Amino acid sequence: MAAYWLVLRLREALVRTELSTTQSQQLKLRLLKIGGQVIQTAWQGIFVLAHRQLQSDSC
Numbered sequence: 053m054a055a056y057w058l059v060l061r062l063r064e065a066l067v068r069t070e071l072s073t074t075q076s077q078q079l080k081l082r083l084l085k086i087g088g089q090v091i092q093t094a095w096q097g098i099f100v101l102a103h104r105q106l107q108s109d110s111c
Contacts, residue, residue, distance in 0.1 A: 059076065059079070062079065
């Protein structure tokens with residue numbers, strides 16, 4: 053039920069965009085790609101912070 057509500061709200065938000073006529077499968081794929089980029093970026097940030105911490109501990 054929540055997923056259906058989310059898709060409806062998403063479609064309402066996309067009314068005046070190029071994605072307004074996109075099929076559900078295409079929307080899912082694009083959202084998955086965005087989610088993957090967000091996760092990748094977050095992990096990169098975590099590794100950078102960990103690396104900096106390790107460098108400062110060894111000095």
